[in-house]
Amino acid sequence: MVLFSVIGTIVAMIFMAASIIFPQPLLLVLAMSIGQGIAIFALVLYLLAVALDLQSSSAMYIPSEENPATPDSSSAGGSEPPAA
Amino acid sequence: MFSIHSTEQLLKAIALACAALSILVCVWYIVRRPHLNRVTKSMLLLGLGAFPLIVSLTGNIASFEYTLSRPFCGSCHVMGPYLRDAEDPKSNSLAAMHSRNHKFGENSCYTCHADYQMFGAITTKQNGMKHLFKYITEYASTGPDGEGGPAIHLYKPFKSGACMQCHSATAKKWVETHGDSAEAIRSGEMNCIDCHNDIHPLALSRRPGAGKGAAK
Numbered sequence: 684m685v686l687f688s689v690i691g692t693i694v695a696m697i698f699m700a701a702s703i704i705f706p707q708p709l710l711l712v713l714a715m716s717i718g719q720g721i722a723i724f725a726l727v728l729y730l731l732a733v734a735l736d737l738q739s740s741s742a743m744y745i746p747s748e749e750n751p752a753t754p755d756s757s758s759a760g761g762s763e764p765p766a767a
Numbered sequence: 768m769f770s771i772h773s774t775e776q777l778l779k780a781i782a783l784a785c786a787a788l789s790i791l792v793c794v795w796y797i798v799r800r801p802h803l804n805r806v807t808k809s810m811l812l813l814g815l816g817a818f819p820l821i822v823s824l825t826g827n828i829a830s831f832e833y834t835l836s837r838p839f840c841g842s843c844h845v846m847g848p849y850l851r852d853a854e855d856p857k858s859n860s861l862a863a864m865h866s867r868n869h870k871f872g873e874n875s876c877y878t879c880h881a882d883y884q885m886f887g888a889i890t891t892k893q894n895g896m897k898h899l900f901k902y903i904t905e906y907a908s909t910g911p912d913g914e915g916g917p918a919i920h921l922y923k924p925f926k927s928g929a930c931m932q933c934h935s936a937t938a939k940k941w942v943e944t945h946g947d948s949a950e951a952i953r954s955g956e957m958n959c960i961d962c963h964n965d966i967h968p969l970a971l972s973r974r975p976g977a978g979k980g981a982a983k
Contacts, residue, residue: 685803685811686796688815689811689815692790692793692814692819693790696786696790696822699826700782700783700786700787703782703829706830706834707842708834708839708843708898709903711830711834712896714830715830719823722822725815729811729812732803733803736803
């Protein structure tokens with residue numbers, strides 16, 4: 684998903700840069716509409732990928748919180764005393 | 768050597784620099800394919816979010832500024848005769864005289880033809896989109912100056928309000944020279960271009976054999 688958004692951003696940037704370097708009417712209109720549309724879509728796609736990544740990482744983190752014997756919680760020095 | 772002389776050029780330079788940075792970040796990601804850790808996410812947020820946003824904002828403003836300029840209006844080939852006359856230092860047409868005026872400068876087409884009202888800039892740009900559509904559908908395959916295409920005409924009558932942005936209709940000299948017509952001009956019954964009609968002499972509509980209803 685991130686790769687698609689990166690490729691989309693490259694296409695959009697090339698579109699917009701071309702419209703600035705060669706300001707022809709059709710190119711300007713396309714860059715201001717399609718180019719910006721692709722860029723926004725790419726950003727939304729990236730934010731979605733980050734949100735999914737955060738969701739999956741937090742889902743992985745929940746069992747480690749429930750289990751105090753995991754290396755993470757022991758090394759962090761939790762406030763609860765270790766079981767006897 | 769690239770040099771910056773105006774705000775428009777500065778905005779263009781910023782937009783191009785940010786576009787280049789954004790592309791660099793994207794290429795870096797494609798080549799390296801790093802793990803999506805905090806640093807990668809921050810880099811991508813810059814490359815996919817912040818830089819494109821700056822490109823979009825500065826590019827839009829710079830492009831909008833450029834669309835006001837005479838070279839942009841003249842970039843469609845059907846505007847060739849209008850552009851040649853406006854840029855002719857020997858021409859005495861209204862378009863040429865106003866284009867030589869430094870107050871109009873490069874924006875002489877827009878200054879006279881933009882709608883003079885509260886949302887004039889927006890309605891003018893809407894008409895610009897209409898121009899583009901008509902150009903593609905009706906004029907794209909016409910001759911070097913638009914020969915063979917339909918006659919070019921204004922969407923609505925040219926109003927004297929555009930002239931009166933600079934030429935005051937209450938100035939003593941103007942009132943004296945316009946005599947009885949002064950009130951009719953002010954009220955809109957008469958238009959400035961009814962008499963001052965040597966505006967675009969090279970336009971196709973001014974050439975021998977041109978049809979009726981064409982623009983002046």
